[in-house]
Amino acid sequence: MSSRGSLMFLLHAHLPYVNHPQDSSFLEENWFFEAVVETYVPIISALERLAAEGIRPGVAISISPTLGAMLENEALEAKLQLYVESRLELLEKELERAQNEPTLLKTVSLYQKLYLEAAELLHKYSGDLITPLKALQHAGQIEIITTAATHAVLPLLARPEAVRAQLAVAAEDYADRFNCKASGFWLPECGYEPRLNSYLKLSGFNYTFTESHSVEFASTLAPNGVYSPYRTSNGVGLFARDAASSREVWSAQFGYPGDPAYREFYRDFGYDGNYDYIRPYLGTDGVRRPLGLKYYRITGSGADLSAKQYYDPDAAMARVEAHASDFLARRMKQTDDFYAARGTRPLIVSCYDAELFGHWWFEGPAFLETVIRKIRVERLPLQFVTPSEYLNSCQEPAELTPGISSWGENGYFDPWVNETNDFIYPAVYAATDKMIETANRFRNQDLSSLSARALNQAARETLLAQSSDWAFLLYIGSHSAYAKGRLEDHAANAVKLLGEVIEKRVDEQALAALEQKNSVFPRLDFRVFASVSKF
């Protein structure tokens, strides 16, 4: 059946750079381990299954440079393996414990399958999950794009040099990791302002994504609303996020993830289990923490955590099937309505945080796989397209300058600029300004190896200080002390290193320790922060 419209899925995969090589059980490193087991492995496995069946997924995935660095970090890979082995050991015991509880037993078995799948995939690719992603892209099954070097909210970086550094480092990082040039760029937090057009173009990116209302409040009328791509005045392609399809999947309140049959995220065995029984699986501090084993279902909206009922994997999978059908029926109605009104086939662009699928919404990867498979199996008049494919085949997009916007709460920059986190910006700007000033001073000088290393590490620290994650964690009140500490450390490290270079007294031992810990962007050259006239 011919297509009545196109669907574009963009999964944005990002985690802040968390690497604590001196600590064997650092709490925040679990973000990475949990995301690998619950999100990245299930998504990669689903994509590989579909490809093996001859069903081309055709989704786009944005891999943030910080996540890419963690996925390739051998020390983290080793810790990840221990994490998976530890969970499998606990699950063996849990199978015994659940023998007389059939519903619980099904869930424990499901978790065992999940962790075994992770262990197998990690073994297959020697711990490096970039390899299968690269292979899927090389085979034309998916398209991988990048985002800002450390996921800075770009409209909050006032210095042009800082924006240029975030984009240039990301472009170079992508080329090193995926052996090709990145076509697309995901704006962190979908944060857009028109001045970014020139930076995107000059860094070689062909397209980006913006939030729905950036098009609604564009400088000129967007003829097809969010249902077609546009281009900036300098030729960068723009895809606008479709609000309806996003809401159905995003929203815990209105969307599919809030279904009573789905797994409850917040009730974790790390808090429920007998302390002595689970103690070997907690961190060295012995404090209860999530273990990633969650045996209950949402049960009902507003239900107290203690009133949750056991999760039933079969019931949840039945809801996945129903939700996938509902999602596709709604997309077909959307395309039919648009076609009836405008006489052209629409493009529906659905952008999600990848970690929503699996980590937050446990059944998300199954939903994604079911949606893609159903289009083929049920011969639905929809097709998945990647951004580059669409731009290569569509008519010349109309020119548009979208409005300033983000996909954050209320649509602008409130989550990253408010009274819980605004105190961080003086530190971010102190490091950034000093970095630019020092890069300009030393850009054309012959430098000793030690000075060059210190300047390059200062550039890494500056980039890490600019990450959106610290402001966001402070805003939501989660891991606030860690976020504040990281921000302060990176800004202070940058300022200190730059001062040491200027005063010709670099502490090599301290520098080496920072290089080991904050080891992103191995080829980074501090001159990326220098002012250049073309911008």
Next chain:
Amino acid sequence: MPELSKPLPAEDRMVLLPKNPGTCYVFWQFSSGRAEAFRAGAFAPEVELRLACVEDGSRSSVIKADWQAGRAYLPVPSQGRTYKAALCAQRGGAWEKILESNIKASPAAAGMAQERAYASLEFHKKVLS
């Protein structure tokens, strides 16, 4: 209210950032010489933060703050325009412009609908509530 726990280099700096269509955020720092002048009473302790529209030069909003406050939110009366902030202090009864910010565009139009809200945040809010 949280504060930084590590000292920053003492430099004159004023930065204007967008928050939403109706509000922008400004922060400032003083060099040690300037801070000393305030401490010595050369400037009155209460400063004015003035937001001006770059397109037509009109003054858009003014708020008063203590020179040591370091940050403030300024109302933006006309959405979708470009602004610059200045910090002015009184010396001998006359106002002096001491710091000037970068130029920043303000978003246009009202916020997006609640149901479009950022999903990860929804999950986080749930645990906080």
